[in-house]
Amino acid sequence: MKPILQAQGLRLAFGGVKAADGIDLDVGEGEFLAIIGPNGAGKTTFINMCTGWLKPQSGRILWRGEDIAGLPPRRITQRGIARSFQLPQLFTEHTVLRNLALAIAAREGAFSLLRPLLRPGWTKEAMEILRGFGLESLADTRADALNEGSRKLADIAMAVALKPRLLLMDEPTSGVAASEKLGIVETLARVLRETGVSAVFVEHDMEVVSRFADRVAVWSQGRIVANGPPEAVLADPEVRREVIGIEDAHAAP
Amino acid sequence: MTHRREALLALLFALAVLAAAFAVPWLRFVLTLALAKGIAALGVMLLLRAGQVSFGHAMFVAFAAYAVAFLAGQVGEALLLLPLAILLAALLGLVIGLFVARYREIFFGMLNLALSMVFYSLLEKFYSITHGTDGMRVPAVTWAGMATERVGGEWAVLVAALVLAIGFALLARLYLASPLGEALQGIKTREARLEFMGLPPRRVLLVAYVLSAAMAGTAGALIALTTRHVTPLMGYWTASGELVFIVILGGAGGVLGPFLGAIAYELVRVYAAASVADAWQLILGAVLLAVILFARGGLFSLLRGRRA
Numbered sequence A: 001m002k003p004i005l006q007a008q009g010l011r012l013a014f015g016g017v018k019a020a021d022g023i024d025l026d027v028g029e030g031e032f033l034a035i036i037g038p039n040g041a042g043k044t045t046f047i048n049m050c051t052g053w054l055k056p057q058s059g060r061i062l063w064r065g066e067d068i069a070g071l072p073p074r075r076i077t078q079r080g081i082a083r084s085f086q087l088p089q090l091f092t093e094h095t096v097l098r099n100l101a102l103a104i105a106a107r108e109g110a111f112s113l114l115r116p117l118l119r120p121g122w123t124k125e126a127m128e129i130l131r132g133f134g135l136e137s138l139a140d141t142r143a144d145a146l147n148e149g150s151r152k153l154a155d156i157a158m159a160v161a162l163k164p165r166l167l168l169m170d171e172p173t174s175g176v177a178a179s180e181k182l183g184i185v186e187t188l189a190r191v192l193r194e195t196g197v198s199a200v201f202v203e204h205d206m207e208v209v210s211r212f213a214d215r216v217a218v219w220s221q222g223r224i225v226a227n228g229p230p231e232a233v234l235a236d237p238e239v240r241r242e243v244i245g246i247e248d249a250h251a252a253p
Numbered sequence B: 001m002t003h004r005r006e007a008l009l010a011l012l013f014a015l016a017v018l019a020a021a022f023a024v025p026w027l028r029f030v031l032t033l034a035l036a037k038g039i040a041a042l043g044v045m046l047l048l049r050a051g052q053v054s055f056g057h058a059m060f061v062a063f064a065a066y067a068v069a070f071l072a073g074q075v076g077e078a079l080l081l082l083p084l085a086i087l088l089a090a091l092l093g094l095v096i097g098l099f100v101a102r103y104r105e106i107f108f109g110m111l112n113l114a115l116s117m118v119f120y121s122l123l124e125k126f127y128s129i130t131h132g133t134d135g136m137r138v139p140a141v142t143w144a145g146m147a148t149e150r151v152g153g154e155w156a157v158l159v160a161a162l163v164l165a166i167g168f169a170l171l172a173r174l175y176l177a178s179p180l181g182e183a184l185q186g187i188k189t190r191e192a193r194l195e196f197m198g199l200p201p202r203r204v205l206l207v208a209y210v211l212s213a214a215m216a217g218t219a220g221a222l223i224a225l226t227t228r229h230v231t232p233l234m235g236y237w238t239a240s241g242e243l244v245f246i247v248i249l250g251g252a253g254g255v256l257g258p259f260l261g262a263i264a265y266e267l268v269r270v271y272a273a274a275s276v277a278d279a280w281q282l283i284l285g286a287v288l289l290a291v292i293l294f295a296r297g298g299l300f301s302l303l304r305g306r307r308a
C-alpha cells in the first residue's frame, strides 16, 4: 500500500515526560489504522503533531512527500487532513446544522459577506451528513444542549464535512452508547471506504478495532510497541496484558 | 424574530423618527446624533458577537469627523465627503485591525483603549494643525449640489443618517447570517475549531473590525456634518464607553438593538439634563443596572418579548 502519511522519528517531551519518543509510522492510502494504548501513552499527542497543534521537537511528518511538521493547523487542513477530538470541539452557541454548514463553508472557502450560510446546497449536504450519523432530528438543536454521545458524533461529522483525504479521530466511540457504537462506526466506515479516505482512529473498544481496522499500532510511553494486523496484535499476550489489561490464564509470567 | 417582523419594526422605527423630527424641531439634532451613534454601536456589536469588547472605537468616530473637518474646504459636497470619510476610517480600521485582531478579551479591549488614547492626545497636542481642545469648525457644505440653509441642512443630515442607518442595518443583518458573520460567534465559543477547519480566526475578526471601523467612521462624519464643530473629546475614552453602553442598553441580539439603545440613551440624556441637572448619569446608570439585572438582551429583547 502506498503511504499517504509518514511519521519519521517524532520526538516531543513535556518537561520530563516523553509524550513522543521516536514515533515511526506510515499510513497507507485508503487504510484504516487503529491506535490503542493506555492513557497517557501519547496517542493524542501524535494526532496533535500530525494536525499542527503541536510541533515535534525533532522528526518529520511527510504528507505525500512534503514535510508538514510545524505548519499551522489551517494549512494542514487545507492539504486534506481533518481531525475529530477526544473532547468534542463544537461551536456551542450554534445549532448542529450550522456547525456542519460552517465546516462546509470553510472547506469551500466561499466567503461572500452577503450570501447566507444556510444556503440550499450547503443545508442539503449538511443534512445528508447528519443523516449518516443519525443526527438529523437534532439539526436545529444548539450544540451545547446535546448529550455526550451526540456531541461526539457531531464533532466527527464536522471533520467528515471537510471532505479530507485523511481523517484522524481521537477516541470516536468514547461516550457513545454501547448499543449505537457498532452501527455508527459501520456507517462511518462505509462513507470513508466509498470515498477512499484513509483513517487513523484511537480506540479503546477492541471489538471496534478488530472489526474495522486494517492494522493496529500499539502505543506505550511515547513509543510504538507493536504494529500489525489486528488478529496478530490483539492475540499477543504482552499486548493483552500491558495494554488491554487482560491477564490470559495460561500466559507465562 | 422573523424577517417580516424585524423589517416592520424597522419601518415603524424610521417613521417614528421622521414624525418626531417633524413635530419637535429641536429633536432633529438629537435624533441625528442618536442615529449616528447607533451606527457606531452597531459596529461595536459586530465585535461583541465574537466576544470582543472594544473600548476604543470612538477613535474611528473622531478620525472620520476630523477628516470631514479637514476636507470640507476642498470637497464641499456632503455626498462625496461622507463616502470619503467612511473609506478613510475603514482603511485605518484595516491597519489597526491587522494588529489588534491577534488579541482577545481584556487585551483586545485595552489595546483599543490605548490606541484611542494615543490618538486623542495627538489631536490635543498638535495645536498648530488641530487647534487642540478648541477643536475645528466644519465649513458649510452642499448636499447634492444645493447650498442648504439651517433647517434644510438639518433635514439633509437627518435623512442621510436615517438612510445610512437602514443601509448598515441591512448590511449587518446579511453579514451576520453569512459564513464569515456566523464564524464570528465561533471565535467566542471555539476559536481553535476554526483553525482546524482551515479558517483563520484572525481574518474572520479582521473583516468585522474593518466593518466596525467603517461604521464608527460613518457616525463621526455625520456628527461632524451636524454639529459643524469637531473636538478631541469625540475620541475620548468615555465616548468609546458610551458606544459599549448603548449596545448593552439596546441589546446585541439583533441589528435594531444598537439603534433602540442610542435613541433611548440620547433622549434620556436630553430630557434628564433639562429637568434634573447633573442627574442624567444617575438615571442612565440605574437604567443600565436594570437592563443587566432584568433584561440581559437589552431593549431589543423586551420588544421581541412575547414569542410567537
Ligand SMILES: Nc1ncnc2c1ncn2[C@@H]1O[C@H](COP(=O)(O)OP(=O)(O)O)[C@@H](O)[C@H]1O
Residues within 6 Å of the ligand: A014, A017, A018, A019, A037, A038, A039, A040, A041, A042, A043, A044, A045, A046
Ligand atoms: N500540552 C501538554 N502539556 C504538558 N503535558 C502534556 C501535554 N499534552 C500531553 N501531555 C502529557 O503527555 C503525555 C501523553 O499525553 P496524551 O498524548 O494526551 O496521551 P493519550 O492520548 O495517549 O492518553 C501525558 O503524560 C500527558 O500528561
Ligand SMILES: [Mg+2]
Residues within 6 Å of the ligand: A043, A044, A045, A086, A170
Ligand atoms: Mg488521548
